Amino acid sequence: MIRQIALSVLLLSAASAASAATVEPLPTLPSKPVQNASAIKLVEPHLHVTRSGKGAPRIALTFDACMGKTDPRILNTLLEQHIPATIFVTARWLKTNPETLAIFLAHPEQFELEDHGQNHIPAVDHPTLVYGIPAAGSPEAVAQEVKGGADAMVAHGIPQPHWFRGATAKYSLSSIAQIRAMGYRIAGYSVNGDAGASLIPKMVEKQYASAKDGDVIISHINQPTHASGEGVAASILALKAKGVQFVRLQDIAESGDDDTTQ
Numbered sequence: 208m209i210r211q212i213a214l215s216v217l218l219l220s221a222a223s224a225a226s227a228a229t230v231e232p233l234p235t236l237p238s239k240p241v242q243n244a245s246a247i248k249l250v251e252p253h254l255h256v257t258r259s260g261k262g263a264p265r266i267a268l269t270f271d272a273c274m275g276k277t278d279p280r281i282l283n284t285l286l287e288q289h290i291p292a293t294i295f296v297t298a299r300w301l302k303t304n305p306e307t308l309a310i311f312l313a314h315p316e317q318f319e320l321e322d323h324g325q326n327h328i329p330a331v332d333h334p335t336l337v338y339g340i341p342a343a344g345s346p347e348a349v350a351q352e353v354k355g356g357a358d359a360m361v362a363h364g365i366p367q368p369h370w371f372r373g374a375t376a377k378y379s380l381s382s383i384a385q386i387r388a389m390g391y392r393i394a395g396y397s398v399n400g401d402a403g404a405s406l407i408p409k410m411v412e413k414q415y416a417s418a419k420d421g422d423v424i425i426s427h428i429n430q431p432t433h434a435s436g437e438g439v440a441a442s443i444l445a446l447k448a449k450g451v452q453f454v455r456l457q458d459i460a461e462s463g464d465d466d467t468t469q
C-alpha cells in the first residue's frame with residue numbers, strides 16, 4: 208500500500224515535471240507560475256566594491272527607480288551634498304519622471320544611470336513567482352526585460368548601460384549567465400538599506416549604519432510617500448559625517464557572487 212502511494216506520487220511528480228518542461232511560455236508575457244516553483248533555485252547575489260583598506264570607508268550607494276515617482280528627500284540630499292550614486296531605472300519609471308531624468312542627465316559626474324529593466328519583471332527564466340510577482344518566465348522574456356530597459360534608456364538620451372539589476376534582485380543561475388552573455392554585469396548588493404522602501408526610518412538608519420568599507424547599499428528613490436525615504440536621507444548625511452568615500456559602480460573595481468561580475 209505504502210509502496211503504491213509512493214509510486215503514484217512519483218508518477219504524479221514525473222508527469223507534472225514533464226508537462227512543465229513541454230509548456231512553451233509566451234516570449235514577452237509573464238507566464239503562468241508552475242506548482243513546484245519553490246523547487247527552482249534562485250540566488251540573490253552579493254556585490255562589494257574594492258575596499259579603501261585604510262582611512263575612510265568606501266561605500267557605493269545604489270538606488271532603484273522601479274516605477275512611480277521620485278523621492279525628493281533622497282534626491283535633494285544627494286544634490287545638496289554632492290554625493291555620487293548609481294541609479295537603476297526602468298523604462299516604466301523613465302516615462303513618468305522626465306524632470307528627475309533631466310536632473311540626472313545634467314549631473315553626469317554625479318549620477319551613473321543603469322538598467323533596472325523594461326517592465327520591472329523579475330529576470331528569472333522559469334515560470335515562477337518572486338515575492339508574488341510573476342517572473343519573466345523564459346529566456347526570451349528575460350532578454351526582452353534587459354534589452355527593453357536599455358533601449359528605453361538610450362531613447363531618453365542616457366548612455367548605453369553596462370550594469371543590470373533585475374526587479375527583486377533575484378535570478379536563476381541560467382538567467383545570470385544569459386544576462387552576462389548580453390554584455391552586462393549584474394548588480395547585487397551587500398546592505399539592504401530599506402527593504403523595498405518598507406522599513407521605518409529608525410530601521411533604515413540601523414541598516415545604513417551597519418555598512419562597512421566596500422559595501423554596496425540598495426535603497427529605493429521612487430517611493431516619496433513611504434516613511435523609509437526620510438531614514439535614507441538622514442542615513443546618507445550620517446555616512447557623510449563619518450567621512451565615508453562614496454563611489455559609483457562605474458568608477459571602481461568590484462566583486463560579485465554567482466559569476467555576476469567577473
Ligand SMILES: [Zn+2]
Binds near residue numbers: 271272273323373375
Ligand atoms: Zn525595483
